[in-house]
Amino acid sequence: MATGQTTRATRTVSQDSLLIRKCQGLEEMRACVALQKEVWNFADIELVPLRMFVVGEKIGGQVIGAFDRGELVGFAFAIPGLRQGHSFLYSQMLAVRQAYRNGGLGQRLKLFQRQDALARGIELMEWTFDPLEIKNAFLNVEKLGAIVRRYHTNLYGVTSSSLQGGLPTDRLVAEWWLKSKRVETLLASGVKPTFQTQASISVPAEIYDWRAKPETRNQAQAVEDRNREAFFKAFAGGLAVLGYERDAQGNGRFLLGRWEEEWGYAGS
Numbered sequence: 001m002a003t004g005q006t007t008r009a010t011r012t013v014s015q016d017s018l019l020i021r022k023c024q025g026l027e028e029m030r031a032c033v034a035l036q037k038e039v040w041n042f043a044d045i046e047l048v049p050l051r052m053f054v055v056g057e058k059i060g061g062q063v064i065g066a067f068d069r070g071e072l073v074g075f076a077f078a079i080p081g082l083r084q085g086h087s088f089l090y091s092q093m094l095a096v097r098q099a100y101r102n103g104g105l106g107q108r109l110k111l112f113q114r115q116d117a118l119a120r121g122i123e124l125m126e127w128t129f130d131p132l133e134i135k136n137a138f139l140n141v142e143k144l145g146a147i148v149r150r151y152h153t154n155l156y157g158v159t160s161s162s163l164q165g166g167l168p169t170d171r172l173v174a175e176w177w178l179k180s181k182r183v184e185t186l187l188a189s190g191v192k193p194t195f196q197t198q199a200s201i202s203v204p205a206e207i208y209d210w211r212a213k214p215e216t217r218n219q220a221q222a223v224e225d226r227n228r229e230a231f232f233k234a235f236a237g238g239l240a241v242l243g244y245e246r247d248a249q250g251n252g253r254f255l256l257g258r259w260e261e262e263w264g265y266a267g268s
């Protein structure tokens with residue numbers, strides 16, 4: 001099974017025993033670098049180095065860890081950003097060790113990031129994610145309430161990460177408006193905002209297998225190409241990703257609508 005395609009079967013660890021807090025000191029930051037390598041399997045040249053974690057934390061970013069009896073099993077790393085005079089956080093990485101996935105730890109790390117950001121008066125967090133990653137899209141859009149209005153083609157060039165399968169690093173930009181009614185309501189009550197679906201973009205469950213094997217990689221590439229065009233068209237037409245569906249077979253579907261019309265959208 002490809003690393004991205006984790007299932008509920010991997011949910012083996014009780015999440016209650018896990019502690020989420022800011023990382024302290026060089027050793028904990030070093031553990032983040034090691035976990036980054038384990039999760040993404042990057043070549044060393046592509047790793048975010050220790051010094052960036054140290055600097056990121058010093059200049060208003062976040063290095064937040066999930067610990068199981070003192071051992072780092074997940075982390076979130078963010079750096080500060082500035083746009084049109086407003087500061088925001090750019091979350092560069094979210095990682096959870098394989099055995100700890102699908103128990104809500106990724107979401108808990110994001111929620112800790114949100115609390116810390118709000119406590120410092122920051123109302124927007126952004127990050128990019130791979131449009132072919134069904135699981136990440138579900139977490140970002142459905143569980144956290146992020147919206148998407150931007151697409152980057154081959155943002156980092158082709159990387160050595162085994163999660164990427166040698167495909168161009170296309171990325172969607174998640175905008176998490178931390179104080180919006182959309183996000184506050186979803187997190188407090190699980191109620192999702194209603195909207196009229198104007199378009200949808202599908203990702204087949206087989207994408208993980210197609211991308212993992214050289215002989216089927218062109219099928220994954222075809223999905224990426226087709227969806228890229230569909231996203232550009234939808235975003236140019238004023239649509240945003242406002243919902244995400246997955247079916248019993250594991251297929252994913254981005255749901256797009258008019259973000260201005262959605263109730264309670266308090267962003268920008």
Ligand SMILES: CC(C)(COP(=O)(O)OP(=O)(O)OC[C@H]1O[C@@H](n2cnc3c(N)ncnc32)[C@H](O)[C@@H]1OP(=O)(O)O)[C@@H](O)C(=O)NCCC(=O)NCCS
Nearest residue numbers: 006093094095096101102103104105106107134135138139
């Ligand atoms: C992305 C990642 C951090 C999520 O961590 P996690 O602890 O598994 O996340 P959570 O359990 O909070 O949420 C994941 C949700 O996706 C669901 N999910 C799991 N596999 C899925 C799949 N193939 N398709 C759709 N949803 C899926 C989970 O069931 C869960 O939802 P649920 O709680 O409603 O059941 C982790 O998978 C990871 O480290 N991945 C590799 C690195 C990465 O891609 N990072 C993000 C980009 S920087």
